[in-house]
Amino acid sequence: MATPEPKVLWSPGEDRKEAAAITRYARWIAETRGVELGGADPFDYTALWRWSVDDLEGFWASIWEYFDVQAATPYERVLGSRDMPGAEWFTGATLNYAEHVFRGKKDADLAIQAASELRELDHMTWGELRELTARIATGLRLWGVGPGDRVVAYMPNIPEAVAAFLACSSLGATWSSCSPDFGARSVVDRFAQIEPKVLLAVDGYRYGGKDFDRRDVVAALRAEMPSLEHVVLLDYLGTGELEGARPWRDLVGQQEPLTFAPLDFDHPLWVLYSSGTTGLPKPIVHGQGGVLVEQLKGMHLHIDAQAGDRLFWFTTTGWMMWNFLVGVLLSPASIVLYDGNPGTPTLDRLWDLAADTGTTIFGTSASFIATCMKEGVEPAGEGRDLSALGAIGSTGSPLAPEGFQWVYDHVGADTWLFSTSGGTDVVTSFVGGVPTLPVHLGELQARMLGVDVQAWDPDGRPLVGEVGELVVTQPMPTMPIFFWGDPDGARLRESYFEHYPGVWRHGDWIEITDRGSAIIYGRSDSTINRGGIRMGTSEIYRAVLAEDDVVDALVVDLPKAGTEGFMPLFVVLRDGAELTDELVRRIKTRIRTDCSPRHVPNEVRQVKAVPRTLSGKVLEVPVKRILMGQDPTTAASRDSLANPEALDAFTALADEL
Incomplete structure (x- = not known):
């Protein structure tokens, strides 16, 4: 067509x-x-x-x-x-990801520019990045970190995190990271699955002009992950040291030449995680060579x-x-x-x-x-x-x-x-x-x-x-x-290959x-299907957000036996705006005009906020499950959310429904 x-x-x-x-x-x-x-x-x-x-x-x-x-x-x-x-790529090859990052780079050339709410704009040359990477690699090696060991980072997007990752890659250690706005439970749910040997963390961070001391979270991580042999604290916010954690200077105090371990093509480079909106996040392992x-x-x-x-x-x-x-x-x-x-x-x-x-x-x-x-x-x-x-x-x-x-x-x-x-x-x-x-x-x-x-x-x-x-x-x-902790690959197959066997869905x-x-x-699992006409939620949001008074929205389609289902639309309004009958009429008219008459919501409700993950994704499927009666504590991990309090309105509505 x-x-x-x-x-x-x-x-x-x-x-x-x-x-x-x-x-x-x-x-x-x-x-x-x-x-x-x-x-x-x-x-x-x-x-x-x-x-x-x-x-x-x-x-x-x-x-x-x-x-x-x-x-x-x-x-x-x-x-x-x-x-x-189970595809096998470049069989027999050994290489190193970090070696390819540094090859051919001149010491005086620009590698990184960085700024934050705590630091003024600064830059790092390739020579400086190489030296910092070598120092971190030296510290990790002296602490017994080698190929296959896991190093996890509870760090923000700063040059030290980049250098630490490259140091791990050079050694053959496996890297995994979470940003410091993740709550302790959410971080443990991720990191504990891979049994890390070293935790690199910051003492806190600044966001939106507010300071957040994370030393209590770091202490909780250390307590809940017995595999940890070393916890390193970078003085980023300036809150002070943490008992039982080593200062950053201990990690970078010595420097040996930066070397690169030859590793199998599929040697684990890093572990990333699914959003964690339901159950434990999936620890997704990618290989050095594939990446x-x-x-x-x-x-x-x-x-x-x-x-x-x-x-x-x-x-x-x-x-x-x-x-x-x-x-x-x-x-x-x-x-x-x-x-x-x-x-x-x-x-x-x-x-x-x-x-x-x-x-x-x-x-x-x-x-x-x-x-x-x-x-x-x-x-x-x-x-x-x-x-x-x-x-x-x-x-x-x-x-x-x-x-x-x-x-x-x-x-x-x-x-x-x-x-x-x-x-x-x-x-x-x-x-x-x-x-x-x-x-x-x-x-x-x-x-x-x-x-x-x-x-x-x-x-x-x-x-x-x-x-x-x-x-x-x-x-x-x-x-x-x-997937880490999935020895027979059952969870991996279920996640991507069950719907169309042998094909990634x-x-x-x-x-x-x-x-x-x-x-x-x-997302196909949150798509609205009304009368056989499928429509992505993004199309509905596009119509709704065209209204100046609407700043955010969430829509779900709840199946009901013997009927087309119940489709509520939840909107967040601009400060000072009210969800009047006239505004509801305009919203429904716009959806009818821009999308289809079948996708007009059964009702429009105002909420204070739309629940989102820490990476900004709307929790359509977990909200749908909550409204269908699933226990909210199993439908969504609150620690994986940017605004967990936003779920409360939907939990209350579930009781009402």
Whole structure:
């Protein structure tokens, strides 16, 4: 089915296409592999993508060769087994992720710029980063940390966290991190599963102008994780030391040369976690080599991070985008870190940071763009110099078409906007940016190279121009090598491969257009299905949030025997606004007009806040389960929420219902 072509917001000029790293790679592929990539442009991306999934082994072998992956032991086969789960990549190879981060970097060159609510903007050269990494690696090694040991970090997005991760990678230790806004129970639920040997933590942090002493949380973590042999406290907030914890200076007091242990391709690099909204979070393990080849591909070919680029992405250490941001260091670009509230003192804070750091690629969330749009923020206004800024990245949730338009109206008409969608599960994107393709209103540009993404109907038939389940029909190097504590792989199979045996089902609704672009409609397990018409919640939110008095919303569809179901809409209103009959009428009219008459809610209720995870995701499914009678303590982990008190209104409503 042909998909009507929406408005083209941006097209790369010929100079930009020529300068893109993916253009050089495509020409190399055509010359060395004989792949036909013709067309009026320097190359045809659709043809390149098609080759990358039709010859999966040839594609990933080309990434290895093109980016000159250094292996202490060469690989025997690119893909020893294609089974999902259980694919075996680059069998026999040994390498080190951190070695590739540091290779070729000159000591005097810029590696990191960083600022926070506690620290003024500063920078770190490659020489300084190498030295700090070596010192941390030395300290860990002297404490007996080696390959396979787990080191966990309760740290904010600061340079010390980046260096500590690289030190762990150099040794072969496995890294895992949570941001210090996580509560003790939430952190224990994650870290205790992997039995860490060392905990690196901060004494506290500042957010929104308020100081939060976390020494009591660190003490609780130490008490509940008997595997810990060392707890290290970084004096970040300035609250003082903690009894039983070693000061940071003990860790970094000695320096031996930075060396890199040769590790199996699938040696655990880090453990990430599912959102933890139900049950214990899934400890998702990714391998050294899988992350390396995926990030070499992604940072160079899709993000187009080149020499002189300065890439910022607003994130915490508890979100996969931090792991993504660190991966930019595999490219010639430098990175920009920020720790704090993006709205303190105003929503101009991150745009000021972009100007002060000369950021060229600015990454954020769809919700931040929507908030800036709603609050009338002018990124390029008031004398702020964003002349270096050439690209905006968005992820976390679907970016509404109005958000696309706002970027071009208020950031710059010659801005490459790339919206991406992926997951913690694969620590990368399925669909996202391509610097040589145009940007269409409301669409993600393309499927990523080497990622065989399709939209499937319930019977496993591929769809084009229609909404279906997002599936990946061939293995990816960053699919989890295993879940920690899941020895027979049962939990892994249940999470991704049960619905379509042998095929990855991600749990999102996606539409693949006939032009190869994509539209994400939100989570498939929270999609509203009324009278057989399915609609992503993002479409309903887009309609509701168009009302000036509405600042946030949550909608669920509760099944009822013998009826269509009960669909309440919960709204958070602007200060001073009231949920009058007139406002309810306007909301319902807008949904009827913009979505469909079948998706008009049965009722609209006002709440003080919408419950969200610490990474900003709306708790649609847990709220639905609570309203259907599930015990709230099992439906959602309050410690994993940014605003746990927001659940109280739904618990009270469940009793009423």
